[in-house]
Amino acid sequence: MKDISVKALAKINLGLDVVRKREDGYHEVRMVMQTIHLFDRLEISKNTSGEITMETNLSFLPTNENNLVYKAAKLLQDEFAIKDGVHVWLHKYIPVAAGMAGGSTDAAAVLYGMNQIFDLGLTREELMERGVKIGADVPYCIMRGTALAEGIGEKLSKLPPMVKCPVLIAKPQISVSTKFVYDNLKLGSDMVHPDIDRLVADIREKDLYKIAADMGNVLETVTIPAYPVIADIKDHMMEHGAVNAMMSGSGPTVFGLFDKEATAVEAYEAMKASGLAKQVYLTSIYNNARK
Numbered sequence: 143m144k145d146i147s148v149k150a151l152a153k154i155n156l157g158l159d160v161v162r163k164r165e166d167g168y169h170e171v172r173m174v175m176q177t178i179h180l181f182d183r184l185e186i187s188k189n190t191s192g193e194i195t196m197e198t199n200l201s202f203l204p205t206n207e208n209n210l211v212y213k214a215a216k217l218l219q220d221e222f223a224i225k226d227g228v229h230v231w232l233h234k235y236i237p238v239a240a241g242m243a244g245g246s247t248d249a250a251a252v253l254y255g256m257n258q259i260f261d262l263g264l265t266r267e268e269l270m271e272r273g274v275k276i277g278a279d280v281p282y283c284i285m286r287g288t289a290l291a292e293g294i295g296e297k298l299s300k301l302p303p304m305v306k307c308p309v310l311i312a313k314p315q316i317s318v319s320t321k322f323v324y325d326n327l328k329l330g331s332d333m334v335h336p337d338i339d340r341l342v343a344d345i346r347e348k349d350l351y352k353i354a355a356d357m358g359n360v361l362e363t364v365t366i367p368a369y370p371v372i373a374d375i376k377d378h379m380m381e382h383g384a385v386n387a388m389m390s391g392s393g394p395t396v397f398g399l400f401d402k403e404a405t406a407v408e409a410y411e412a413m414k415a416s417g418l419a420k421q422v423y424l425t426s427i428y429n430n431a432r433k
């Protein structure tokens with residue numbers, strides 16, 4: 143096989159708690175990760191140039207070693223002494239710098255795709271071991287589905303599949319740096335933490351209403367005061383029938399869960415008309431694990 147087309151799916155966090163700041167500066171987290179059916183598409187091909195090259199529809203993205211696509215390709219090229227070149231066409235649809243693991247899922251797709259086209263014979267677990275060298279979220283993006291992520295996000299426990307429901311995604315036209323969010327997080331005794339164990343129990347029970355009630359993201363305590371548009375988007379989704387709405391990751395993307403497709407479609411149209419968000423997508427929960 144010479145060429146492959148791979149989907150790179152985005153994630154949302156149904157729950158995100160920060161347990162503590164470690165001495166090495168990393169934050170220990172507990173996150174409930176969920177794949178959604180919103181994706182980039184990567185066309186990966188091999189050639190005889192020996193080089194790693196890429197192009198993308200988003201002109202502001204780096205196409206050099208700063209792109210996680212490049213890093214993933216280089217990692218496998220070096221480890222397996224691959225003499226061939228690799229070219230990746232990245233069709234980018236997942237909002238960038240948005241809390242949806244866009245770069246990580248692209249890297250995961252490259253590892254998966256190169257394993258196929260170069261017949262490397264790596265198992266999913268072996269790909270995940272390579273992935274963590276690129277980023278803490280990459281192993282999860284290789285695995286997909288519903289999972290509890292602990293440690294710095296790399297310690298994964300698979301959970302039963304999340305209840306299927308429509309998911310509305312809205313990203314305002316602001317950039318929020320992940321570093322800013324973590325640097326400004328105050329983990330004092332008055333911090334209200336989401337109950338991640340209860341959320342996991344709700345997922346096991348497959349009760350969308352309980353899941354919605356127990357969703358929580360501790361990083362909103364930093365982003366909402368700094369960027370009130372995030373609260374405006376959440377309010378807008380709630381006013382249009384979401385069972386709950388919350389920021390994903392370190393933001394600024396907000397997602398809303400809905401119990402009826404018709405309500406979600408109405409909320410999607412209203413969000414687009416509101417001008418609150420630059421990118422608006424109506425998508426759904428995706429539960430298939432990668433083989």
Ligand code: ATP
Nearest residue numbers: 208209210238239240241242243244245246248391
């Ligand atoms: P996370 O949810 O893991 O915090 P994110 O959604 O906040 O991720 P990304 O979309 O992965 O963030 O991108 C963050 C930065 O990484 C961008 O500003 C971009 O310059 C750089 N980057 C490198 N590779 C990619 C890629 N393949 N897609 C998007 N951004 C990339």
